Amino acid sequence: AQSVTQLGSHVSVSEGALVLLRCNYSSSVPPYLFWYVQYPNQGLQLLLKYTTGATLVKGINGFEAEFKKSETSFHLTKPSAHMSDAAEYFCAVSDTVQGAQKLVFGQGTRLTINP
Amino acid sequence: IAGITQAPTSQILAAGRRMTLRCTQDMRHNAMYWYRQDLGLGLRLIHYSNTAGTTGKGEVPDGYSVSRANTDDFPLTLASAVPSQTSVYFCASSLSGGNSPLHFGNGTRLTVT
Numbered sequence: 001a002q003s004v005t006q007l008g009s010h011v012s013v014s015e016g017a018l019v020l021l022r023c024n025y026s027s028s029v030p031p032y033l034f035w036y037v038q039y040p041n042q043g044l045q046l047l048l049k050y051t052t053g054a055t056l057v058k059g060i061n062g063f064e065a066e067f068k069k070s071e072t073s074f075h076l077t078k079p080s081a082h083m084s085d086a087a088e089y090f091c092a093v094s095d096t097v098q099g100a101q102k103l104v105f106g107q108g109t110r111l112t113i114n115p
Numbered sequence: 116i117a118g119i120t121q122a123p124t125s126q127i128l129a130a131g132r133r134m135t136l137r138c139t140q141d142m143r144h145n146a147m148y149w150y151r152q153d154l155g156l157g158l159r160l161i162h163y164s165n166t167a168g169t170t171g172k173g174e175v176p177d178g179y180s181v182s183r184a185n186t187d188d189f190p191l192t193l194a195s196a197v198p199s200q201t202s203v204y205f206c207a208s209s210l211s212g213g214n215s216p217l218h219f220g221n222g223t224r225l226t227v228t
Contacts, residue, residue: 046216100165101148101216103160
């Protein structure tokens with residue numbers, strides 16, 4: 001069975017500082033990994049995904065994540081936080097090859113940006 | 116604008132009542148999903164559908180039913196609501212395949228009293 005653990009339910013950084021949101025997964029097969037962002041009163045939007053190939057994945061809004069198989073991690077980073085990055089972030093894993101994408105989500109990390 | 120429409124936006128429901136949450140997509144995606152979001156638990160899959168005419172159970176299916184009569188619509192029914200079903204419900208859709216991202220609606224906030 002797959003699972004996702006996001007370390008830290010709440011992360012607070014200053015504007016302009018590095019953002020690091022941690023995600024560890026477990027999967028019995030090579031996984032597909034995703035980061036989604038949720039702004040208040042909205043659904044989730046895809047930030048980036050890892051499927052195969054290059055382990056450093058770039059997404060929207062300056063975010064990137066690195067797949068490290070040896071550490072079973074997929075941490076999300078952004079070099080310089082902006083006030084508009086304040087949101088909730090979800091890491092998700094899937095081992096689906098065909099058919100419906102049955103994602104397993106982490107519990108989420110709320111990111112607060114201090115001026 | 117292409118996307119997913121959920122209705123209602125919010126609802127207060129008495130325990131024991133029946134309720135159907137509506138979901139429509141116009142992206143011609145094969146797969147559709149219902150998730151519930153609860154604080155500290157992230158999103159959990161309730162039911163999904165690979166294609167029109169087929170449905171499957173997710174992680175937390177008890178107390179919920181779905182149907183998929185056509186590609187666009189995927190309603191979620193609570194036959195007899197209970198307070199533990201108070202949650203925010205998200206409908207999503209995707210192309211088939213493991214690397215296809217999900218597209219989410221804006222959610223339905225349901226309170227069962």
